[in-house]
Amino acid sequence: MRNEEVARVFDRIADLLEIKGESIYRVLAYRRATEEIRSYPRDVEEVWKAGELKLIPGVGEAIAEKIDELFRTGKLDYYENLKREIPESLADLLQVGGVGPKKAARFWKELGITTREGLEAAAREGRLRSMEGMGEKSETRILESLAALRRRETGRIPLGRARESAARLLARLRSLPGVERAEAAGSLRRWRETVGDLDFVVAATQSESVRRAIVEWSDIVRVLGQGETKVSLELQEGLRLQLWVHPPERFGSAWQYATGSQAHSVRLREFALDQGLSLSEHGFKRTNGKEILCASEEEVYSTLGLPWIPPELREDRGEFEAARAGRLPGLVEESDLRGELHTHSLWSDGTVDIRELAEAARDMGLEYLVITDHSKSLGMVQGLDEARVREQRAEVKSIQKSLGSDVRILHGAEVEILADGQLDFPDSVLAGLDLVVASVHTSLRQPRAQMTERVVRALANPNVDVLGHPTGRLLGKRDPSDLDMDAVFRTAAEHQVALEMNCHPERLDLNDIQARAALDFGCMLAIDTDAHHPDHLRLREYGVGMARRAWAAKHSVVNTWPLADLETWLGRRKGAVRRDRG
């Protein structure tokens, strides 16, 4: 059972307990455990086997016992009993906007509604207004929310799409009269791989005129809410936007608040309370009522004696402990990247020739670039055979000659890891390449043991330098392959193979949690765009965002290294081969 499956059980339990009217703190305890399990860097099943469940934050005696029962028996009596008591489908109502646990419970008890379909029918027939506290507007809101839910398959949109929209909206916000500053916040600013709403904070002295201007934007489908400091809107395609307007002298606390995460902000406010301060989006308040205003985020953190914490770390995953100990990591930055290790040219399925790629890399300030076209067994993309690899090597040489020394082109390949873990080229060919990215593109659904053995075997080949898009997932489209990631990380660390953080917004593979686990195993990372077009080289920022969420420092990312250091690392395999031969 995977972490996500375990997390789902406890999330469901929290929903049902909340509908049942249990103590909110018990519910919150289940929610906390859910989040911790979901983002836990190791397989909880392994943690269970090691008898270390209580090492997971938020997991105490009671929840540890339940996890144990889940792994031992595959089910959980407590959960089964709860489902007999409260219809499980009621939990689906909680996703409907404006419906929380209290209303869900009353729909069930007073009107016998247990499903979304039932709720919709009742709202259409005007039966909801028979309940105290419910009127016509509530019915309309629920019908609109149900329709919005259907429009959007999942509640969250991929970061890539969110960032495109956000950039557009931000430019418009900044051009409004009276706006002194406008910034993105929320999970977008934290570089989460998916984003719920687009959150923005605006600094303006005249809040009202700004809010008025915004709600008149032509692409707004409807206004979800509007008050003194906050506006919520729905844009086309079900995109939701939240915007806070605060005076410039309060911008810091407002931006911190809007950036979250919720868990991070809760901790921050607890910190404030310890020091006799109450923190909100408006600033700090002392017990005597006096305010401390923060125009910048730095002031928010420094008021509590903390260094500014980068948004990517704000998940309550140890950043406070690190900040207090003065051990926040120096995170990798996009400007640290000196090279690109994974690109495709016209030789396989890229869209431009090698020269164009190299020139684009050079123009972006990169010092080196590795051409890694596909290998032969990937026939549909014209993977290269041994003869074409040799031809390509000659072309790389000649282009290098004509380009001069501004950018160095290395000749590599993205080699298929075949279904049995063998590589698509013999060692003699691999050894002649400057760099080898090994990747899985086919038979992605092998059983766990087989898939793991396959990847581990490839990693152990001394000619392999980078494991490309390690899990094969496509965000929202294809699940990751079933792999024992601990075994993959252990092997990669042992053989000094770098793990790719594929920058394509559809992949983001490894993701943040996996990459952090990999770093714990002592692995190195490679932030690669897998570019098939020069424009794709710009996607580096996504990989950097993901790496920063993984707490990656510059030195852990091999393509931040100067070329000489990179070549030393690549040269290690010659040593390994010699060792193998005794």
Place this chain on the structure above:
DNA sequence: GCCGTTTTCGGCCCGACTGTTTTCAGTCG
């Protein structure tokens, strides 16, 4: 239900916005 260099019991963030019940509960982030 979890957690603790103030605590093993008594705490567990803070405010905005909405609809409807004319003073507030529920929802949301």
